[in-house]
Amino acid sequence: MEKNEFAEWSRRAADWGVDYRAGLNEQPVRARTTPGDIARQIAAAPPLSGESMEMIFADFENIVMPGMTHWQHPRFFAYFPANAAPVSVIAEYLVSAIAAQCMLWQTSPAATELETKVLDWLRQAIGLPEGFCGVIQDSASSATLAAVLTMRERALSWNGNKAGLAANPAVRVYASTQVHTSIDRAIWVSGIGEQNLVRIPSSGPLKSMDVAALEAAILADKSAGLLPAGVIACTGGTSIGACDNIAEVARVARAHGLYVHVDAAWAGSAMICEEFRPLWAGVEQADSVVFNPHKWLGAQFDCSAHFIRNPTDLVKTLAIQPEYLKTHGRDGIVNYSEWSVPLGRRFRALKLWFLLRYHGLEGLRAVIRNHVRWSQGLAERLRKEPGFEIVTEPVLSLFSFRHTGSADRDGHNIALVNAINEDGRIYLTQTRVDGAIAIRFQAGSFEMTEADIGIAFEAITEIARRLSKPD
Ligand SMILES: *Cc1c(COP(=O)(O)O)cnc(C)c1O
Numbered sequence: 518m519e520k521n522e523f524a525e526w527s528r529r530a531a532d533w534g535v536d537y538r539a540g541l542n543e544q545p546v547r548a549r550t551t552p553g554d555i556a557r558q559i560a561a562a563p564p565l566s567g568e569s570m571e572m573i574f575a576d577f578e579n580i581v582m583p584g585m586t587h588w589q590h591p592r593f594f595a596y597f598p599a600n601a602a603p604v605s606v607i608a609e610y611l612v613s614a615i616a617a618q619c620m621l622w623q624t625s626p627a628a629t630e631l632e633t634k635v636l637d638w639l640r641q642a643i644g645l646p647e648g649f650c651g652v653i654q655d656s657a658s659s660a661t662l663a664a665v666l667t668m669r670e671r672a673l674s675w676n677g678n679k680a681g682l683a684a685n686p687a688v689r690v691y692a693s694t695q696v697h698t699s700i701d702r703a704i705w706v707s708g709i710g711e712q713n714l715v716r717i718p719s720s721g722p723l724k725s726m727d728v729a730a731l732e733a734a735i736l737a738d739k740s741a742g743l744l745p746a747g748v749i750a751c752t753g754g755t756s757i758g759a760c761d762n763i764a765e766v767a768r769v770a771r772a773h774g775l776y777v778h779v780d781a782a783w784a785g786s787a788m789i790c791e792e793f794r795p796l797w798a799g800v801e802q803a804d805s806v807v808f809n810p811h812k813w814l815g816a817q818f819d820c821s822a823h824f825i826r827n828p829t830d831l832v833k834t835l836a837i838q839p840e841y842l843k844t845h846g847r848d849g850i851v852n853y854s855e856w857s858v859p860l861g862r863r864f865r866a867l868k869l870w871f872l873l874r875y876h877g878l879e880g881l882r883a884v885i886r887n888h889v890r891w892s893q894g895l896a897e898r899l900r901k902e903p904g905f906e907i908v909t910e911p912v913l914s915l916f917s918f919r920h921t922g923s924a925d926r927d928g929h930n931i932a933l934v935n936a937i938n939e940d941g942r943i944y945l946t947q948t949r950v951d952g953a954i955a956i957r958f959q960a961g962s963f964e965m966t967e968a969d970i971g972i973a974f975e976a977i978t979e980i981a982r983r984l985s986k987p988d
Contacts, residue, residue: 812961
């Protein structure tokens, strides 16, 4: 592509992005397509000769965009947010133009050194003590995989990578019933095997892991000749925001020499506000912690912050140095590809640096505090509304509710969530709580205002009334 054309289309793409964001309020949140609608419009084979940017861009607008769900929409209340604050988008434009592979210090010293610095900014921001070192992973799933591999290697005296698992007693990992499926996958991929992921029951308002049951399970495994390796605790579980008692989990884990990893993928962003930190009290005793600035904090996906108390154990587990990756003659440098499973790494620190500087911690705290307050306000309004019940109380900005207008409770609430999403004003998802369907609500979009909560209340109550009407 010629320089002039590159310049023109870069400008058009940036302008398009600005208009797109500005117009989101008018769009239905979830894509209104049926399966195959988009695929049907895409050519079956690649073109032999090049096409014009005009044509390509027109197809992007006409074919692709109608099939997009708008994650930056102010009334995206489904799943968890994936906020990309405009300032982080700008940083990503630059990163995509530079397109460096930041696997080693020498393949882009600035990327490595900025990563070290901004992750230390983040460490301070969320109140983790000095001594924790940070690295940016592509996802919480990758961070958790790295943690599981580290706990496995530690338990196997650093011999698992070499000898495989067959020669060793079964490695055992413990987690509550509330943890994310990325934990199951890490257990599969690490070769530990699902039957060695011990599910500890959870209870109470925060569905916390039963610590006495954890200790009993560890003791039973030890006496059966198995190899307890680590515990994965959660702060802000995906379904309903479950929070383990990290201090108690760490106490038990420590007593038995086990590694503790904390998955706070969503809730970790809120820890920039001191008043929310009791939810993960004891976190300073963990061996590693992951949270996703790409969820609630506003850093364009992908950006997962992984903090490690003792990176030597992680590097011992994952580093591999063929001659072509060695950097001779430089001591004390960090090669972050030794801290993660993939070798290649994007330059992810720039968007965090831009984000933290542009908004400042107080700016980001104000956003998160509003979300929590507004979401809790909606829970109070729904609690008072006839026919509604709050199923799980708000944890930060996440709660679940259901409408009680029918004998077929699950069927009715699934129909309600579907009708709400077809309506388009807001977007919600469902979960199961103690076996029964509940509708999740989380507030987290950077573009949201309090008025959007009012629209959510109206959409939810109006559609529920309509569905309950006998026809
Ligand atoms: C979103 C989420 C994950 C997965 O995050 P990825 O970055 O997509 O891998 C893991 N755990 C919890 C609690 C989550 O909310």
